[in-house]
Amino acid sequence: MGSPGKQVSRVVIVGGGTAGWMAASALSHGLKGAGVAIELIESEAIGTVGVGESTLPHIRYFNQSLGIDEAGFLKETKATIKLGIEFRNWARKGDSYIHPFGDYGHPGDPVDFHHSWLRLGGAAALGPIDDYSLPIRMARRERFARPSSDMDSLLSTYSYAYQFDAALYARFLRGFSEARGVTRTEGRVVDVALDGESGFVTAVTLENGKRIEGDLFVDCSGFRGLIIEQALKAGYEDWSHWLPCDRAIALPSASTAELPPYTRATAQDAGWCWRIPLQHRVGNGHVYASAFMDDARAEDLLMQALENTALAQPNRLRFLAGKRRQQWSRNCVAIGLASGFLEPLESTSIHLIQVALGYLLDFFPTGAWDPADAAEFNRSMSMEYERVRDFLILHYHATERRDTPFWGYCRTMDIPDSLTWKMELFRERGVPTSYEYGVFLPPSWVAVYIGQRILPRRFDPLAGAIPEAAARARFARLKAEIDALADTLPHHGEAIGMTRPSVTATA
């Protein structure tokens, strides 16, 4: 029927972990009935990082599209709710702001909220812009309720994501995938065979000598890029001059009495520390630039940042910010760390896996391997990566800190032209550039610009349409409304049906 061209009938995923099992889930679901066999190769000998993972709201659509029930998912992955990210000490030491998954003000305000806030004098006159965001208030008060679909309600002004145990999520998706026919093969890949003429991957060989052939290879082998780089030499675009952090130390700690529905990123002398509260523990880590800080000092700073007893030995990671030049090369598509690395400052790792899988399904190859498919995939992923990259650079570059050489470097470094333009437009006129594709929408850009103390020189003249006194009264009412509403909402733990037997350290 149709065009009976040769079809891709065997997909081999190399590597488990979050990327591998997300790929197995999305492909087994999306290719259901298409006669495509999916095999995943992973080795238990290769450990996972074993820390918490913080996500973006889009993960909910990934789960929903697979038909995953939220309550079961929250329980299995020991997940908590995430309403945003708190940034501490970024523009100046002592600063704190939240980048919320939501908007400021009332739904349907005719002029974007920050223009009205600036017009009346901004923080000096009205207090921080954070005071006018329901999700930020909810986050600070540890409250949560699911958003409302009533577009007139303040409860429609936000979205939410999860903080979960990535290893448990991978295990959860493994069950999902295996139930849909994905076969799992234990073993370590030791050789990749390429076709002499086309350069296509024909098979991988495991340590035990087993040879596994395939039509499409999905490289989820992590940063080393077993197929995409080691075999296919796709090349790497190095972005470390813009994002100089190249190491991390990760370490779980015991829960505390708090259960914040947000992730925290605290700027340090040469990087930043994360804090991700899960149901059963807290994920911590320190991302730093080795050119500006040694490993011992980095570990000291992480230990100082812990709020409770460490539950394991520190886990050390090395990386290089950037992306694979060709994320789809010949018959191999790299997903997850094999495709590139952007530090988890804005929780984009899982999201980039998710969008790559979306694009892969959109342009799933026919047996003809038309180069237009790979070209479109690569073009789309480059755009996604570059837009996240610019957003991350903004956090480092828009700083007033002069206290360490690291911050001096970040403050004065050259930045990509695309970001220069975005910052100029905001600085001059308060307009966040908008784009249809790419993860962060204008409210996210506004939150980070203002949080990083980039205040527009001018606001939208349309903000002046309401008389000043009336506008001031509206602000006061809004703040009171947000404060009152937040306090009527359930506590975070209660909202997710969590009962915690003990909040004290056990180690």
Place this chain on the structure above:
Amino acid sequence: MSGAPGHILIAGGGVAGWTFALAVARALRPLGVQISVADPGGADESLGAHALALSTLPGVRDHHHALGLDDLDAMRAARGSFKLGEIYTGWTPGDAAILPFGETGADIGPVRFHQQLMRLGAHAGDLDLAAFSLAGEAARLGRFAPPSPDPASFLSTLDYGLHLETEGYGQYLRTAALKAGAQPIDGRVASAERGGDGRLTAAVMEDGRKLPADLFVDATGERAALISGVLGAPWESWAAPGLDRIAAVITEDNAPPLALTRNEAMSAGWRRDAPLYGAAAAQLIFSSRDMDDAAAIRQLGGTASVSAFNPGRRAAPWSANCLAIGAAACLPDPLSCAEQHLAASAALRFLKLVPHSDGGVVEAREYNRVFEAETGSARDFAALCYLTQTRQDKTWKTARRADPSPELARHMALYKARGRIPRSEDGIYDEAMWAAAFIAMRVQPRDHDPLANGLAEAALRQRCEQIRHLAASTARRLPEHAAMLAQVHGARL
């Protein structure tokens, strides 16, 4: 901090000028901004001399909503009729294909509807997408009803644009703009004076009057009195090789109007017919090497006027404190259905980027960036037809010689490979409309989406048949288009 420009002067009225005046008057009058429109009266020059009627995309209704306008009032003022899509005849010799608005069939997860049909063996050469579309079937049967707001109803899948007589529509917009506080000034802007910093200081009228303002909007059409005449912003031409003339006419016609715009390719060019209520608008785009003006006029009827056809766009429509709109900024090929869209989107985009009286540099740059993407999609949508038609006449062989833009080349490569449409930002047409255009032009992909192979064939076939049946049976029960128009206009033709 300064405020909004104290005085915005719009040079030229017409649909582009008055749409802009209406939008800014509604938003900026409360701030005390003075908005004047120097309108010479007479024929609408703002969208180009040959745009006697507008054949819009469905987005016109959103634009009306955003501007506080009423679709039916606009139709009454402009001999309006409903438009359910486009029909192309002769672009492949002997062929006719409808490009319907609204939803065609239904996607299954990520598998687009046309991929489902191709999976069932459909061939682009004879694929009749309209049979799976309520708008398409209704158009074929001469029927019409507004879509249902209930998404569960099949009636919600219909969507429509409008056919509007440019002159009447311009008058309607003018009345609304004046009511919103715009001030009319009689006379034609001929030129402008510039200050030492390159910014315009005053418009100069044909009679010598000088009108100072802070921001100047050039709606003088192809004349481009300010953006080209004074500022010298260059024009980027998009004309398909050889197609260099355009004739246009409106004639009285009491036949019940078709709810489609018709594009008929002929040996020396092509003809576009937009049916109005009690009238018919026609355009003929042709090659002067293969047809002379007299022959073109004979073909359209006695009062047709002929002019040079030079579609394209201005490199930087917002330069200094001058913003060009309408044909002064972009003259799209009629195939792109974009005249009204561009007029409205210019005004609405400007409202997001209102400059301060002494500013405008970053606002202009951002405006121009989006303008470039938006007009690029209009250019490509029309170019697609010229490049993929398969006629053997000299005129058409020549038209095929153009190079596609890199963006269109990408669209074409991906579609030809397996019928997919790439994402593109700030474009005018959605993915389904691009796919329908490729199918209307009978471009056959080498393969279909492999994900479609996952759908069980028998069940899929049955589902598609059900949709076809539903479209036909629902369309048959809709009121006649002529009866709906009689209701709108208060009298039967």
